[in-house]
Amino acid sequence: MEPTQTYQAHAFHEQFNNGRASGSLTVSDGFIEFSNGESNVRFPVTGAQVKMGGASDRLVFITHPDFPEWSLYTSDRSILNHPALHQDNHLQGQLRKARNVRRINWTVLVIVVALIIGTPLSVVVFMDSITAVAARQVPAEWEEKLGKTVFGQYQIENELLESEDGKQAVAALTDPLINAVNDQRYTYKVYVSNSSDINAFALPGGYIVINSGLILAADNASEVLGVMAHEISHVTEQHGIRNIMGAAGTYALAQAVFGDVSGLLATVANAAPLLLNQSYSRGFESDADTKGLELLKRANIDPKGLITFFDKIIEEEKKRLEQIEDEDARDLMKDTMGFLSSHPATEDRITDLQEQISDQDGDYRNLEPEFQRLKQLVKEFVAEK
Template identity: 55%
Template sequence: MSHANYAGHAFHDSFNNGRASGEITITDAHVQFRNDQGNVRFSITGAQFKLGGASDRLLFISHPSQPGWNLYTSDLSILKHPALHNDPAVQAQVKKARNTKRLAWGVFGSVGMLLVAIPLCIVLFMDSITGPLARHVPAEWEEKLGETAFGQYQMGQEFLPQEEADTLLEPMIQPLLDHLDSDRYQYRFHISRDDQVNAFALPGGYIVINSGLILKADSADEMLGVVAHEIAHVTQQHSVRNIMGTAGVYLTINAVLGDMTGLLAVMADAAPFLINQSYSRGFESEADAEGLALLHRAGINPEGLITFFEKLRQQEQEQIEKMAGEDNSAAVESTLQFLSTHPATEDRIAQLRKRIDALPHQRERDLQTEFTALQERVKLFVAEEDEEEQ
């Protein structure tokens, strides 16, 4: 006769408080419980075996012949006892109990995997997730955020008088604004006295164009290619989506579930982050595509964006070759500033070329006269600073 003992418990009216600990013994034909207060013994045939308790971690055993007794144990190795597999009815119950346990572990494992997978997917696909979320941010919030960030940027910065900037830029930029798909934002363009070949956009339609960009460009098409790219950063809400990406998985999950308060609170303090922000490759590619489409709708040659990128790439290469082995990082920094925030990789230029080749041919605007007037005024604006320093 084979038998095995398992630590267990029993419910019965004869025990204090109706419950007591003891030992459960399984033999070839019987189940027995005993302790110093009493014992019970019944046949395996006809016995009931059921999982229960938290996460089905307990096995309950009872028998119709002993209606007042209910045994249970947390030692689930009892299910492996050979005697429980000899009786077909008991075997079916044991099999069901074991399958229930496997299912519970499977569900537990699946939930655990989801708890890991959901945050991981949010991190990996943050750019895609933030798109629908950003549309729930009121335009007024974006405009206030952009205004605050621009106010901080203005400190210690020189700008071409706004009335002059508006007059010079309007004939070139208005065609772009006229062909936007949405009037969600009121755009404001500013010309900064800064020799870095750069431009940047802030939420709500604030766009700063550096004097270095205007003077380095050879045509209106080149400058407007960069401006259209920056407008696309605004229309696609890339700054807001950047903030969402840094807000953390918890706040993003809450926003996905409909609670935007946490993200909006983070946005309220994010102005300093926006001045020197960089965009993901996905955001830059999206701005390229949207910017090119806008240029085409406005009748402006989109080749300008490519030629400008290629020019900067060539200049970058010349500087690297010239400065190789020399400690002149500060001298190179200004030249590479635009590329650091707008990386013009060979693959990216190729994608721009592919998109332009797919556009239908159309008559394009000639804005060179207006651009020449802008450059001449910016040259004087930059020279004014040089005279003040002498």
């Protein structure tokens, strides 16, 4: 004799108010019976039909072709495991299908939850790759316009070396490097600014500014060109644009990846002032190092200059920090000391650079006369101002 099991249930029938009534559902002795104290129906398990329904398939519906006016349902899904139902061969398939529906729904739910939780995490983990794809959807002319706008803001408060001799000296030193750039997406414009900060920066579209302090601190052409190759690589790899894209949000990034850059362009335009004071992630800096070394190699310029310049800056700024006794003032100095605050040259980065150029000895291009000519003009320019 099969155990009797009762479940809270409902029944649809025209005799009930609004066609539905609450009651209990009992499975025993090969029969399924619904009762609510006022009315009841009893039909055999054999021939019964079971299926899932309701929102998210949370309800178990039971009908029987001999009682077409009745439809029973319960939210207690444990009824699917009742032995009496499983003894009927016809019902076994229906019960299996009903359980599969629930299993599929739970699987879908788990996937949806995983996507909700995992998508933002995936965006963070793969942000560099995502922004690389999205950035290529931005037209080069738009990048150039953005860079020009930001550079115009910079010009208002900074003096540039604009003499004809100065422009020619800048071109003589930097053209051999620029001519070796594979990516013809941008036209590069190089300026020297009257600033004692040992620094340089690049803007989208090919605008590059080298401070007079950097040129005067350099000992040779390869040091200046090493820094410049690094900056050019920030441009070719679109690190400035991608920095802003990282803060644009998942939706704007997804749109850009599939070709709609309208939302992304608006975000970048509003963040344009940040381009003058931005710093790059360690990944972007390493990328610019590697791409910069490749550019120096194509231009046949000694890549060791980038390392010797980094070493020089680190030692110089260590000395400056040692002269400051107050810890808070020292921390503030770290954040405002030029090249390292926007291009942190860690020991690991220098080690990586050394490993990459360990076998790159050769007869490199001699640009020392051009460098000395520019350095002299920069000295005069600074003295005048």
